[in-house]
Amino acid sequence: MRFLRQSLTVAAKDLRSELRSKEALNASLAFALVILLLFSFAFDPTAETTREISGGLLWLVFAFAGTLILNRSFARELANDCLEALVASPIPASALFLGKALANLVLLVAVELVSLPVFGVFYNVRWTPHFLPLLGVLVLATWGVAVIGTMFSALTVNLRLRELMLPVLVYPMIIPALMAAMQLTTVLLAGEPVAGDNWLWVRLLVAFDLIFTALALALVETVLLG
Amino acid sequence: MATLAAENLWKYYGDLPALREVSFSVSGGVCLALLGRNGAGKTTLLKLLAGLAQPAKGRVTILGRSPRDAAARARLGVLGHGIAVYDELSAIENLTLFGRLYGLAAPRRAALEWLERTGLGHVRDSLVREFSRGMRQRLALARALLHNPDVLLLDEPFTALDDRAIAVLQLLLRDALAAGRTIVMSTHQLREALELATHVALLVRGRLAHFGERSAEMLADPGWLYRRYGEA
Numbered sequence: 446m447r448f449l450r451q452s453l454t455v456a457a458k459d460l461r462s463e464l465r466s467k468e469a470l471n472a473s474l475a476f477a478l479v480i481l482l483l484f485s486f487a488f489d490p491t492a493e494t495t496r497e498i499s500g501g502l503l504w505l506v507f508a509f510a511g512t513l514i515l516n517r518s519f520a521r522e523l524a525n526d527c528l529e530a531l532v533a534s535p536i537p538a539s540a541l542f543l544g545k546a547l548a549n550l551v552l553l554v555a556v557e558l559v560s561l562p563v564f565g566v567f568y569n570v571r572w573t574p575h576f577l578p579l580l581g582v583l584v585l586a587t588w589g590v591a592v593i594g595t596m597f598s599a600l601t602v603n604l605r606l607r608e609l610m611l612p613v614l615v616y617p618m619i620i621p622a623l624m625a626a627m628q629l630t631t632v633l634l635a636g637e638p639v640a641g642d643n644w645l646w647v648r649l650l651v652a653f654d655l656i657f658t659a660l661a662l663a664l665v666e667t668v669l670l671g
Numbered sequence: 672m673a674t675l676a677a678e679n680l681w682k683y684y685g686d687l688p689a690l691r692e693v694s695f696s697v698s699g700g701v702c703l704a705l706l707g708r709n710g711a712g713k714t715t716l717l718k719l720l721a722g723l724a725q726p727a728k729g730r731v732t733i734l735g736r737s738p739r740d741a742a743a744r745a746r747l748g749v750l751g752h753g754i755a756v757y758d759e760l761s762a763i764e765n766l767t768l769f770g771r772l773y774g775l776a777a778p779r780r781a782a783l784e785w786l787e788r789t790g791l792g793h794v795r796d797s798l799v800r801e802f803s804r805g806m807r808q809r810l811a812l813a814r815a816l817l818h819n820p821d822v823l824l825l826d827e828p829f830t831a832l833d834d835r836a837i838a839v840l841q842l843l844l845r846d847a848l849a850a851g852r853t854i855v856m857s858t859h860q861l862r863e864a865l866e867l868a869t870h871v872a873l874l875v876r877g878r879l880a881h882f883g884e885r886s887a888e889m890l891a892d893p894g895w896l897y898r899r900y901g902e903a
Binding site for chain 1: 751758
């Protein structure tokens, strides 16, 4: 219980800081909308092939825009050496990590939820009929991205080229989660329910989240302190 | 039992030894002024004492525990080179945040009390990014003292402070000493530090060249110790 309270304290601090500065949120949102707009010029929104790749398109945009938020996760602690004060405090590194991952999840889902209606308009896709299952896929896949992104944000925080290194490290790691999310999103945007073989992708997402969350919680102290 | 003990500490940056065979211990009510020229290893030593870095050899104990132990960290207050408070949060939000992280029963009440003690009560709801350097440093000190730590580690606490801020800082540190707390502070401000210190340590190129009680000569002539060890 105490662990969860400490994590929520860190998450609330990160969200409050970000909502005041809006540095990462504005950049990520603007990037997502611009990419959606540019892609809409490249594809014919009425074509059947566009519908077939809509899930993939959407998740590529989320992945690109998401790294802007993930990059700031630990980088915001560098100003005034705040990371030292957090690490010197009695909270476990895993609680610090979980708090940051939760804050990232909220910010990433917020960007995704704003981008979704824009995507629907630009690509002539009806996303509302299966909104709840779609929200479930968004949260499951985004948690996987947030966990891996937060971990690598901690790992690269002291690198000069961290803005470049983070995507290079994160994208290969999140391929399984992205594949599952793309597949499930395409099914749901086509107006079909998640059924039959598609449950395999749901199970993959859940397993991915559980494995990488456990790994990150176990390793983060070593990452932060060496 | 010593409040704080360092045993045979070695630390390397690449092949370069930043600390060599550093050993000392201090008990409650001691204020240790950690002196040395730039690059002598003062900040590195404070980081090892705070558990923010691992020594290559040797060990640190705070009240008999490793500084990475949560119970030891709860009794440790650290003020590093940076002020370690958030610019986007207000003074009260910063202190309440750290009060929660240290598991205080009433973090907001403790935060308000320390804002008053550091003369920041009137700006408690202002964002830290609007503060002057002196106000930031006072808030940082309040953050380090908020949980009444038994051991205080301060890295250059007097740097860039005006007379008023130095007076507030000295008063708070004297109160902490009177309450039996242990203070280790690195500094280049010899006069201010020696007025407070009960003990003095001098690091020369990573080695502990001197460790002992502050003497009358040091107080009368702050540069005396440097000259004695050829560091003038």
